[in-house]
Amino acid sequence: MKLLNMLLAGSCAALIAACSSVVPYESPEDLARMKQDLHLEHLPPGMLPLKWSYFEYGVQKEGMDTVDTLALVQPGLLTLVGYEKGHYVRQAEFTSASTDCMYIFNGDVSAQPVWLLKADRPVFLTTGNNRGLIDVPLRKKLIDEMTAAGFRPHIDAQGKSYQPTGVTERKLVMMTGYGQRVELMDQNQVYNVCKNQS
Template identity: 85%
Template sequence: MKRLNALLAGSCAALIAACSSTGPYQTPEDLARMKQDLKLEHAPTGVLPLKWSYFDYGIQQEGVDTVDALALVQPGLLTLVGYEKGHYVRQAEFASSSTDCMYIFKGDVSAQPVWLLKADRPVFLTTGNNRGLINVPLRKQLIDQMTAAGFLPHLDAQGMPYQPTGITERKLVLMTGYGQRVESMDQNQVYNVCQKHS
């Protein structure tokens, strides 16, 4: 469980390895440029900064490398936008119709990530900064916008997308400003608790 908590809280150094810039997004000029670069019908509203990554179902690995992005939420669609050489570019798009659910750890007001559970793999979304500190109000705003856009929320009480394997491992944990120590960590397996059955 400690390994899962480390992943969820964003305390692993690898979790925050960003490889692009979110770019400017606060002014009307920024949003007009985004509309132009992405060839959108309307200027975007409610753009939010976050970090995201894919990862795999199965035995949970040590940390998740994340990418900086801007989340553009539209009806039925989440577009993750990067900023490269002065232009906005699409990094990924996720339709609500092809997402089984949006797993919300510990309710909509917590310092945990959000997972989009898809048929092939989960997508990790966090409003954490480079030190792993989660912006809770921004996370709540993301969840509200995505729910309004048609993404199906799924809470802990409805079933969790991970379960312990019964295996405990000893791992060296680096603690910023404190050095390192060895901790026992429970190994978890991730699965799609919201998988659609035909």
């Protein structure tokens, strides 16, 4: 588990460093523009700032880039919204029906990412900031709102979505506020633990 935590922490630091600008959503003007740009009758109450990315099943690789987004949570639907050249744009949409499960590391109160396990690939969601610090209450809110919207949660105790490959590698680990160091880390493989349960 230490290896996976280090992998996730290292991945988060690398992922978060490569993000675009934050999506504005707090002023009434921002909300009016979002509603207009996205052609929405009304804005959902569940709006959360996140960072996200697709990645692949199989052996975990480093260097995944995340993108700043605003998550709009509605019944049966998660819409990820970006902000480009003064306009709001849909980056991606995921339905609860097309998502095998929402994989939650270490329960709903932890500093780990959340994965949407899709048939073709996982989606990485994090409430981390640009320094790699996870907003744990915001993560809990994301999980609660997505569960209420119909996304099926899956926790480690129900079966893990990763397993060690038996290969150990030397990795340079960036430690926020402490610099960097080399550690031995087990290589992990990601798979869809929910595929046969959906």
